[in-house]
Amino acid sequence: MNKIETHNVNLHYGDFHALKGISMSIVENSVTALIGPSGCGKSTYLRLFNRMNDLISSVKIEGDILVEGKDIYERGVDVDELRKKVGMVFQKPNPFPKTIFENIAYGLRVNGIKDKAFIEERVERSLQQSALWGEVKDKLKKSAFELSGGQQQRLCIARALAIEPTVLLMDEPASALDPISTTKIEELIYELKNQYTIIIVTHNMQQAGRVSDRTAFFYMGELIEIDETKVIFTNPKNVRTQNYITGRFG
Amino acid sequence: MKQPDHLKVRKKKQRNQRLAFVSFGIISFSMVAILVVILSFILYHGFHVISWDFITKMPEDGMTKGGIYPAIIGTLYLVAGSMLFAFPIGVMSGIYINEYAKDGMLKRFIKMMTNNLAGVPSIVFGLFGMSLFVNKLKFGDSILAGSLTLGLLALPVVIRTTEEALKAIDNSFRIGSLALGATKWQTTRRVVMPMAFPNVITGLILSIGRVSGETAPILFTVAAYFLPKLPHSIFDKVMALPYHLYVIATSGTNIEASRGMAYGTALVLIMLVLIANLLANALRRYFSKKVKMN
Known part of the structure; x- marks a missing residue:
């Protein structure tokens, strides 16, 4: 089943045509990797789904973007509600300057949850889901800034999971991390895909190959090709895809 | 070559x-x-x-003897009153300019006006305060009129430091919060402001220093030449340290005889500003500890 669909999406930043007629579908409970050289529009495309592009004032978006069959750019759509459903993890770990506990509780609190026991239970569960519980369970009251970069990123994943999204957007979630932390994040993505629809932007071809079920190749604002990851990496139909994944440009 | x-x-x-x-x-x-x-x-x-009597007694003998108690109290009232007015309004304006206002003509205009306000000579504030608060709004020469006038003077400082403090907060914190379904206001109040607040306090410190030493704005709005009693309400006049200093140094009954008093008054004023700065610094440290940076 398709969790997300876009039909002929065009996006302009002022005069710059950043996305050119993108139509594609994202399958539910799978991992879709978006790859392509810097500036190809893959991160912009990712940010469509939680309407993060709205924060840029010069942006203009056309076309249909459907999450669970509903156009999320229709008038009257509650953006805060959408962002509860579509969580996001960023390139640079960005925990809040609060305790580890409060970092996770934050998303619950801003969404009106006050029940202490419920929050505690959800914090623990989210940390367990992001494989961080064992490392932090004795220091929940400590600042999140005391954690290593990799731990901070898993904290940010836990923070996103705490409000129970069904879609998880990941914008190069491991590019600022060391190889061991990267492996942990990748294992985590593998675990999470049973319950979540994950879209990951990555510059790392091996990573796309390891974690994703389907891969989409973007180039100069266009979607060149999308297929099973296996097919993209072994038998791409388009010569530009082939050149990119074999490292001949990009 | x-x-x-x-x-x-x-x-x-x-x-x-x-x-x-x-x-x-x-x-x-x-x-x-x-x-x-x-x-x-x-x-x-x-x-x-300086002695205990000097800071707790009323002035005597044409202000050549006695103490400066009413002027100390007057200045404290004026500083507190002006901050009560300028701090919340200034912080709210700073938040509006940096977090809410879209880049464009309006924002540039507000910022330009704030900067101009900071450059207006203090005597102009004094005359403005007199015509608006004292005469038009009929507050009379009063703590209220003086505080509001001093508050106006401090406003651009508070707005600017708030703006700078907010600008220094990395955008990734805002985006992280918004991505969790928080509104802009929740993001500002729960994430951005706690981080910026220690630096916002800097604005408070700077304005306390500025306001407590100003003479021109209080000249026509509140300051009493000689008033050996304490105010009963915000509609009373008060003596104030900078004006008192000016009076006994230039136009007192006996300038030579009150020379020592003048130095004493100056010293007390400086000490007061110093103490206010120390208190504000402690406040600043308290708020930075509340943000769990490490």
Whole structure:
């Protein structure tokens, strides 16, 4: 089943045509990797789904973007509600300057949850889901800034999971991390895909190959090709895809 | 091409480096030295004047004897009153400008006006305060009119420091919060403001220093020449330290006889500002501890 669909999406930043007629579908409970050289529009495309592009004032978006069959750019759509459903993890770990506990509780609190026991239970569960519980369970009251970069990123994943999204957007979630932390994040993505629809932007071809079920190749604002990851990496139909994944440009 | 003489080049580089270091050092130290000279001059002349009676008694004998108690209290009221007005309004304006206002004509206009407001001479604020608060709104010469006038003077400082403090907060914190379904207001109140607040306090410190020493804005709005009693309400006049200092140093009944009193008053005013700064600094530390940076 398709969790997300876009039909002929065009996006302009002022005069710059950043996305050119993108139509594609994202399958539910799978991992879709978006790859392509810097500036190809893959991160912009990712940010469509939680309407993060709205924060840029010069942006203009056309076309249909459907999450669970509903156009999320229709008038009257509650953006805060959408962002509860579509969580996001960023390139640079960005925990809040609060305790580890409060970092996770934050998303619950801003969404009106006050029940202490419920929050505690959800914090623990989210940390367990992001494989961080064992490392932090004795220091929940400590600042999140005391954690290593990799731990901070898993904290940010836990923070996103705490409000129970069904879609998880990941914008190069491991590019600022060391190889061991990267492996942990990748294992985590593998675990999470049973319950979540994950879209990951990555510059790392091996990573796309390891974690994703389907891969989409973007180039100069266009979607060149999308297929099973296996097919993209072994038998791409388009010569530009082939050149990119074999490292001949990009 | 002739090769440069490496030894010569190196020597020249080192000489320039030393020259820059030494001259900048001298300039900074001479600034500090001037401050130290002024402070020690006032300390030298004022220290022996200060006594318990001096800070707790009413002025006597045409302000040549007695104390400056009502002026201290007056200044405290005025500082507190002006901050009560300027701090919340200034912080809210700063938040509006940095977090809400879209880049464009309106924002540029507000910022330009704030900067202009900061450059307006304080006597203009005094006259404006007199015509608006004292006459038009009929507050009369009062703590209320004086505080509001001083508050207006402090407003641009608070707005600007708030704006700068907010600007220094990395956008990734805002985006992280918004991505969790928080509204802009929740993001500002729960994430951005707690981080910025220690630096916002800097605005408070700067304005307290500025406001407590101003004479022109209170001249026509609140300050009493001689009033040996404490105010009963915000509609009363008060004496204030800077104006009192001006009076006994230039137009008192006996300027020579009140010379010592003048130094004492100056010293008390400086001490008051110092204490206010220390308190605000403690507040600043308290708020930075509440943000769990590490």
